[in-house]
Amino acid sequence: xxxxxxxxxxxxxxxxxxxxxxxxxxxxxxxxxxxxxxxxxxxxxxxxxxxxxxxxxxxxxxxxxxxxxxxxxxxxxxxxxxxxxxxxxxxxxxxxxxxxxxxxxxxxxxxxxxxxxxxxxxxxxxxxxxxxxxxxxxxxxxxxxxxxxxxxxxxxxxxxxxxxxxxxxxxxxxxxxxxxxxxxxxxxxxxxxxxxxxxxxxxxxxxxxxxxxxxxxxxxxxxxxxxxxxxxxxxxxxxxxxxxxxxxxxxxxxxxxxxxxxxxxxxxxxxxxxxxxxxxxxxxxxxxxxxxxxxxxxxxxxxxxxxxxxxxxxxxxxxxxxxxxxxxxxxxxxxxxxxxxxxxxxxxxxxxxxxxxxxxxxxxxxxxxxxxxxxxxxxxxxxxxxxxxxxxxxxxxxxxxxxxxxxxxxxxxxxxxxxxxxxxxxxxxxxxxxxxxxxxxxxxxxxxxxxxxxxxxxxxxxxxxxxxxxxxxxxxxxxxxxxxxxxxxxxxxxxxxxxxxxxxxxxxxxxxxxxxxxxxxxxxxxxxxxxxxxxxxxxxxxxxxxxxxxxxxxxxxxxxxxxxxxxxxx
RNA sequence: CGGGGCGUGGCGCAGCUUGGUAGCGCGUCUGAUUUGGGAUCAGAAGGCCGCAGGUUCAAAUCCUGUCGCCCCGACCA
Numbered sequence: 001x002x003x004x005x006x007x008x009x010x011x012x013x014x015x016x017x018x019x020x021x022x023x024x025x026x027x028x029x030x031x032x033x034x035x036x037x038x039x040x041x042x043x044x045x046x047x048x049x050x051x052x053x054x055x056x057x058x059x060x061x062x063x064x065x066x067x068x069x070x071x072x073x074x075x076x077x078x079x080x081x082x083x084x085x086x087x088x089x090x091x092x093x094x095x096x097x098x099x100x101x102x103x104x105x106x107x108x109x110x111x112x113x114x115x116x117x118x119x120x121x122x123x124x125x126x127x128x129x130x131x132x133x134x135x136x137x138x139x140x141x142x143x144x145x146x147x148x149x150x151x152x153x154x155x156x157x158x159x160x161x162x163x164x165x166x167x168x169x170x171x172x173x174x175x176x177x178x179x180x181x182x183x184x185x186x187x188x189x190x191x192x193x194x195x196x197x198x199x200x201x202x203x204x205x206x207x208x209x210x211x212x213x214x215x216x217x218x219x220x221x222x223x224x225x226x227x228x229x230x231x232x233x234x235x236x237x238x239x240x241x242x243x244x245x246x247x248x249x250x251x252x253x254x255x256x257x258x259x260x261x262x263x264x265x266x267x268x269x270x271x272x273x274x275x276x277x278x279x280x281x282x283x284x285x286x287x288x289x290x291x292x293x294x295x296x297x298x299x300x301x302x303x304x305x306x307x308x309x310x311x312x313x314x315x316x317x318x319x320x321x322x323x324x325x326x327x328x329x330x331x332x333x334x335x336x337x338x339x340x341x342x343x344x345x346x347x348x349x350x351x352x353x354x355x356x357x358x359x360x361x362x363x364x365x366x367x368x369x370x371x372x373x374x375x376x377x378x379x380x381x382x383x384x385x386x387x388x389x390x391x392x393x394x395x396x397x398x399x400x401x402x403x404x405x406x407x408x409x410x411x412x413x414x415x416x417x418x419x420x421x422x423x424x425x426x427x428x429x430x431x432x433x434x435x436x437x438x439x440x441x442x443x444x445x446x447x448x449x450x451x452x453x454x455x456x457x458x459x460x461x462x463x464x465x466x467x468x469x470x471x472x473x474x475x476x477x478x479x480x481x482x483x484x485x486x487x488x489x490x491x492x493x494x495x496x497x498x499x500x501x502x503x504x505x506x507x508x509x510x511x512x513x514x515x516x517x518x519x520x521x522x523x524x525x526x527x528x529x530x531x532x533x534x535x536x537x538x539x540x541x542x543x544x545x546x547x548x549x550x551x552x553x554x555x556x557x558x559x560x561x562x563x564x565x566x567x568x569x570x
Numbered sequence: 571c572g573g574g575g576c577g578u579g580g581c582g583c584a585g586c587u588u589g590g591u592a593g594c595g596c597g598u599c600u601g602a603u604u605u606g607g608g609a610u611c612a613g614a615a616g617g618c619c620g621c622a623g624g625u626u627c628a629a630a631u632c633c634u635g636u637c638g639c640c641c642c643g644a645c646c647a
Contacts, residue, residue: 331647512607
């Protein structure tokens with residue numbers, strides 16, 4: 001490809017709209033342009049990267065027995081009403097009407113469509129298992145699209161759906177996908193971790209997320225270095241260790257704490273450490289007000305709490321309502337004498353002589369003890385895990401890190417097959433619902449994640465498997481015939497050898513070409529300049545290397561091929 | 571949805587307080603001189619100042635409304 005003909009509008013300055021590294025670089029290097037919030041055009045370089053990601057994904061999906069299809073983006077409301085998700089999905093679904101005023105949605109996901117499709121034409125155990133997948137745009141009207149491709153409203157996704165005759169079959173399909181996903185992310189040369197994901201909503205089913213490690217990741221994960229355990233922070237099980245030294249229960253006291261509202265205030269005012277405080281959070285669980293109690297320095301995990309309560313809606317109560325019911329505003333709340341059902345975090349059940357609000361403005365209790373001073377409605381794991389917690393598998397201390405969720409695999413069971421009546425006849429002629437799984441990879445997000453993980457101050461550093469081009473040839477002076485001749489003949493040679501090559505034939509100064517080559521992240525750069533050329537040599541430089549190496553003209557292509565081969569092994 | 575910020579040539583910004591009809595840097599085009607890490611000089615093109623209404627002799631600037639974009643998201647009890 002000639003750089004003079006390639007559409008890659010690079011920018012010198014960071015567009016003001018981009019805050020995050022991958023967003024900035026993809027814009028600056030001319031990979032993407034925004035159409036509207038969360039919706040992007042992919043320019044030629046991005047297209048090449050996406051195609052490579054897709055082809056790696058395809059290869060593994062096919063190898064695992066998947067068959068590619070293309071499902072409709074425009075989906076009739078009836079299907080969604082049948083599954084019950086027309087209402088449940090809420091504002092996140094793009095909805096539209098046709099000329100007859102019939103309701104449609106732009107597909108945010110494809111369980112309804114594919115289950116209906118399979119139901120219509122698969123009726124026998126003989127035709128199962130069946131693994132169907134597609135790669136295409138998904139539409140989700142996110143509350144807050146952000147970070148460029150990281151969370152878009154239109155994005156490219158690979159989604160595969162498995163249909164099996166029973167749970168054992170699903171296990172097999174699931175593990176095939178699990179293995180395929182590992183091969184994919186290894187093949188993409190990304191640093192990632194597999195973590196356990198929430199299984200609460202559907203109940204007892206397995207689910208894993210594939211997280212690319214990156215500072216700008218939206219999710220926090222905890223993981224164990226001693227064993228394989230890893231989990232999304234909000235999903236990680238908090239493991240309760242045996243309580244240590246028994247502490248004697250002290251007399252409860254009420255203390256005047258004027259103006260002290262926060263945990264930190266109390267610490268400053270009365271030197272009560274956070275580990276000796278609890279906080280009381282009041283929530284609406286559907287209609288009912290309930291209290292959640294966690295250690296002062298912990299975060300309540302709303303997902304866990306919701307699962308414990310088994311309610312549909314959970315949101316924080318407003319201060320006015322709380323004051324009316326409990327007699328005190330935020331900051332002076334506590335479980336002692338609380339007129340609401342209170343749910344205590346596991347960890348709190350081991351605390352002794354702690355401090356909490358007295359349900360009277362500007363008063364706190366100290367030396368409060370569970371059981372003696374109040375009785376909770378439940379004791380459960382309802383806080384977020386943090387680094388330093390014990391691994392629930394092997395008890396080693398957990399570490400934490402941020403990650404970008406690029407893949408998610410899920411055992412669905414019969415949720416959709418029952419709703420959509422996707423049944424089959426088993427060996428005994430009995431009708432049973434198919435057992436399903438779904439498996440997604442964010443293709444466009446993966447591209448952003450790769451940039452997030454692999455870039456320096458000069459620009460993107462593409463991992464070899466997904467680089468838009470492998471080599472860029474830079475003649476230092478495009479007006480110099482000798483250089484250009486050498487450049488063109490190398491270019492032709494590389495093309496013959498099947499190397500993906502850009503030749504920077506633009507009439508620009510060397511500096512501009514170097515800057516652009518670095519910015520767009522091509523792994524190898526060949527520089528053809530007057531000095532080395534005199535000795536029939538060119539410079540070959542890795543994007544990541546500081547200095548080039550000199551290579552004689554007649555062996556450049558073999559040297560380049562060797563270098564690429566070595567790089568692909570790293 | 572709530573909070574904050576921003577909309578001025580392709581990009582980054584100034585001007586707005588104190589109204590007088592738009593400016594800087596980069597980019598683009600032409601020519602010349604240059605050519606190893608974002609050249610120099612000379613010339614040029616390009617802007618309904620997001621949109622709509624209002625105030626005024628006069629609005630980028632003041633007022634009202636509206637649309638769009640970006641960031642943050644109870645972390646405190």
